Amino acid sequence: MTKKLDKLTRAAQFRARLAQALASTGMSQAELARRIAVDRSTVSQLLGGDGARLPNAQVVGECATALGVSADWLLSLSDRPETAADLLATSMTLTAAERALVDEQIFAWHREAEGYKIRHVPAALPDMLKTDAMLQWEYSPHLGRSTVQAIRASNARLDWMRGARSDYEIAMPMHEIESFARAEGYYRNIPAEIREAQLTRLVELTTNLFPRLRLFFFDARRLYSAPITVFGPLMAVLYAGRNYIAFRDSARVAALTEHFDQLVREARISDREVTAYLVGLRRTI
Numbered sequence: 001m002t003k004k005l006d007k008l009t010r011a012a013q014f015r016a017r018l019a020q021a022l023a024s025t026g027m028s029q030a031e032l033a034r035r036i037a038v039d040r041s042t043v044s045q046l047l048g049g050d051g052a053r054l055p056n057a058q059v060v061g062e063c064a065t066a067l068g069v070s071a072d073w074l075l076s077l078s079d080r081p082e083t084a085a086d087l088l089a090t091s092m093t094l095t096a097a098e099r100a101l102v103d104e105q106i107f108a109w110h111r112e113a114e115g116y117k118i119r120h121v122p123a124a125l126p127d128m129l130k131t132d133a134m135l136q137w138e139y140s141p142h143l144g145r146s147t148v149q150a151i152r153a154s155n156a157r158l159d160w161m162r163g164a165r166s167d168y169e170i171a172m173p174m175h176e177i178e179s180f181a182r183a184e185g186y187y188r189n190i191p192a193e194i195r196e197a198q199l200t201r202l203v204e205l206t207t208n209l210f211p212r213l214r215l216f217f218f219d220a221r222r223l224y225s226a227p228i229t230v231f232g233p234l235m236a237v238l239y240a241g242r243n244y245i246a247f248r249d250s251a252r253v254a255a256l257t258e259h260f261d262q263l264v265r266e267a268r269i270s271d272r273e274v275t276a277y278l279v280g281l282r283r284t285i
Contacts, residue, residue: 060075113235162209211271216264218268
């Protein structure tokens with residue numbers, strides 16, 4: 001929040017910031033005058049003097065546009081010189097999502113957030129918890145003959161993520177894991193031995209890696225969540241199918257963190273109940 005300024009101080013800061021913006025862009029007074037369609041003497045007046053008078057809104061806006069800064073910054077209404085579009089571009093990015101195991105972008109975000117808690121709502125079963133047989137069943141239609149090579153190449157990354165200094169909280173809708181156990185919907189035609197081995201892997205991981213790995217199951221009829229990952233306080237990423245939408249501004253990261261924490265608070269199966277729950281599902285196969 002900016003301080004309330006008197007007219008004299010605001011006018012002085014306008015002149016100083018206008019001069020700063022000119023210097024940072026390397027633009028001459030004559031060039032600025034040409035771009036804002038005024039005489040050069042007018043620009044000299046804007047930069048000189050010691051009075052309390054400010055230029056009209058049209059001139060301030062033209063100066064801001066020409067110099068690539070915000071009018072609010074020139075008028076000391078903001079401490080950030082970036083325009084609203086620049087601020088948005090910095091706080092939110094759209095990145096292509098590969099249909100692969102652990103793509104370069106996901107791995108880069110995990111490395112950047114090493115040491116922070118990772119909160120994750122996967123689109124399906126989390127890749128880092130899958131057996132090789134499950135990965136091959138899922139990715140063969142997309143990777144073809146290279147599936148085995150891709151799994152081998154990804155194992156190192158998955159091992160890095162499991163061994164990183166980050167704690168993982170993963171929240172999944174109950175219908176996802178139950179559909180998997182029954183081979184329904186997306187998981188139709190998965191052989192029983194693959195499903196049984198996958199549930200065994202989940203039992204082992206949730207037992208051996210607890211409390212660094214915590215798995216929760218929530219009721220999607222009560223609470224819905226799109227696939228998201230919150231990388232500590234650094235960023236929150238929404239998965240939109242072909243793209244990731246990444247937010248780095250603290251307000252959105254905090255909002256999505258609170259959303260995830262609500263999923264955990266209202267989970268039907270808590271992290272301490274999950275092993276018994278998975279064992280029970282495995283018996284149904």
